Amino acid sequence: MPADSLFDMARRACGRYSARITDIGDLDYDLVRPVLLKIESPEKLHQLEQASPQIIGKDAELWMNFIKRDIPDWHLKPHEPKDPKKWYKVYCKLKEEARLDSTADEAMLKAALANIKNEKEQNVTEIASRVNYAPSRRSRMQYNSVSGRAGSKGANKMTLMEKIRKEARDAKASRMNRPMHELPKRATAVAKPPQQFVEELKQKAATTVSHTPTRRVVPVQTPRPPLHAPRPKRPEIESSSYDLMKDREARLRALKNGNPAPGSTGSMPQPTAISPPMTQTESPSQDRLTLDFLEDPEKEDGEPPRKLLRLDVSDRPRSASPMKVNAQPQMLKRKPPPSPFMASSRKMVKRPGIF
Amino acid sequence: MAVNGTPSPFVTLVSSDGFEFHVRRSAACVSATIRRMLDMQNNFSEAQTGICHLENISGIVLEKVVEYFYYNEKHRNSEGVPDMDFPSELCLELLMAADYLIT
Numbered sequence: 001m002p003a004d005s006l007f008d009m010a011r012r013a014c015g016r017y018s019a020r021i022t023d024i025g026d027l028d029y030d031l032v033r034p035v036l037l038k039i040e041s042p043e044k045l046h047q048l049e050q051a052s053p054q055i056i057g058k059d060a061e062l063w064m065n066f067i068k069r070d071i072p073d074w075h076l077k078p079h080e081p082k083d084p085k086k087w088y089k090v091y092c093k094l095k096e097e098a099r100l101d102s103t104a105d106e107a108m109l110k111a112a113l114a115n116i117k118n119e120k121e122q123n124v125t126e127i128a129s130r131v132n133y134a135p136s137r138r139s140r141m142q143y144n145s146v147s148g149r150a151g152s153k154g155a156n157k158m159t160l161m162e163k164i165r166k167e168a169r170d171a172k173a174s175r176m177n178r179p180m181h182e183l184p185k186r187a188t189a190v191a192k193p194p195q196q197f198v199e200e201l202k203q204k205a206a207t208t209v210s211h212t213p214t215r216r217v218v219p220v221q222t223p224r225p226p227l228h229a230p231r232p233k234r235p236e237i238e239s240s241s242y243d244l245m246k247d248r249e250a251r252l253r254a255l256k257n258g259n260p261a262p263g264s265t266g267s268m269p270q271p272t273a274i275s276p277p278m279t280q281t282e283s284p285s286q287d288r289l290t291l292d293f294l295e296d297p298e299k300e301d302g303e304p305p306r307k308l309l310r311l312d313v314s315d316r317p318r319s320a321s322p323m324k325v326n327a328q329p330q331m332l333k334r335k336p337p338p339s340p341f342m343a344s345s346r347k348m349v350k351r352p353g354i355f
Numbered sequence: 356m357a358v359n360g361t362p363s364p365f366v367t368l369v370s371s372d373g374f375e376f377h378v379r380r381s382a383a384c385v386s387a388t389i390r391r392m393l394d395m396q397n398n399f400s401e402a403q404t405g406i407c408h409l410e411n412i413s414g415i416v417l418e419k420v421v422e423y424f425y426y427n428e429k430h431r432n433s434e435g436v437p438d439m440d441f442p443s444e445l446c447l448e449l450l451m452a453a454d455y456l457i458t
Contacts, residue, residue, distance in 0.1 A: 003436035006386075006423045007453035010441065014450055017443040027447060031454055035447075 011035075023051050029058040042066045046088040057084035066091055071098050366393060367406045368421065374414030382424040383407075387457035411455060416448045420456065427458075 018038040384390040392401040
């Protein structure tokens with residue numbers, strides 16, 4: 001078997017170079033059919049038809065291939081022209097129709113998508129942005145035209161109520177700031193007995209212990225300065241408006257006159273039930289001073305008979321009120337030394353240690 | 356130039372633009388067209404003179420065609436002969452020439 005025929009060789013070469021072939025000259029359709037079959041674009045085929053009209057009418061199969069390739073549902077449409085020259089026209093028309101169809105479909109799809117998106121957006125919860133209400137009356141009043149800021153600038157501009165509120169807020173916040181692992185610690189062991197409980201116990205003790213002579217004797221021996229008025233009235237002294245100077249004067253007067261009781265009591269202000277809180281809010285130092293001065297650690301005991309009371313107080317640990325515990329040393333220091341009673345008071349203070 | 360009834364072993368192929376190719380008769384006769392031209396019995400003038408005028412084939416293409424003639428003769432007895440290398444601009448004309456020469 002010798003080499004292939006020149007015709008076959010040439011045809012194969014043409015097939016290889018078909019992309020570069022732009023003109024088939026006067027070649028017969030059957031000769032160039034393999035070349036034409038390899039043409040990709042209808043436009044090029046149309047050009048070849050224009051240049052080489054001899055293939056017109058014979059290239060229907062090529063056109064059909066193009067239509068089958070490019071037009072969807074081509075078999076539903078009239079696609080075969082009566083005039084074989086019109087293949088390109090038909091193809092263009094079908095192509096345009098297909099394009100319009102696809103764009104219409106695209107638009108429909110887009111609309112559907114937009115619908116879906118809208119529905120989704122309507123279903124989404126929105127976090128409303130913080131509403132800026134109009135500035136309050138206070139902030140309007142406090143508006144600073146220089147700095148352009150409204151409202152208070154710092155704690156010193158706060159009113160009393162604002163300060164209180166702020167403190168309350170801070171306290172709350174600090175409570176909430178507590179670290180997780182420290183939360184259980186909140187339940188602290190009871191360090192001191194509740195006041196009420198202690199007092200109840202004391203009253204019981206008063207009723208029961210009252211006939212124990214030894215106990216009774218001890219308080220009587222306490223070298224209390226006689227100046228210090230009838231004991232039952234003592235607790236009343238802790239009122240806020242107690243005047244140190246007046247008291248001292250009263251004492252002096254009593255000393256001079258020789259009867260101590262009326263002077264001191266007269267100078268004392270009337271007691272009030274709510275006096276302890278009052279002392280806290282107002283000048284606490286002064287109050288503490290008065291308390292110290294009057295050095296009545298048992299004053300919280302109130303009405304029970306004085307001697308018994310003292311006994312109980314000395315017995316139990318001084319835990320009823322921390323403020324008073326703190327106060328006691330101060331009381332010692334501040335106690336005015338000049339009176340002859342001082343020595344006795346010192347002894348009294350020492351007594352717990354002896355006891 | 357058939358002299359004394361014994362044909363020359365060479366024939367002359369003339370292109371449309373006047374190029375002449377002296378080709379061995381056996382090689383040229385691969386083409387059915389040329390073979391019939393040169394057939395004594397057909398009594399064509401080509402057979403008398405041994406000169407074939409190929410008016411529709413240019414010199415360049417005819418050169419390639421002649422090349423093929425010898426290529427074919429060279430590989431007469433071989434198998435799986437590779438295709439000749441054609442320049443792209445000659446493909447269609449060679450196709451046309453091959454169609455004409457029936458090779």
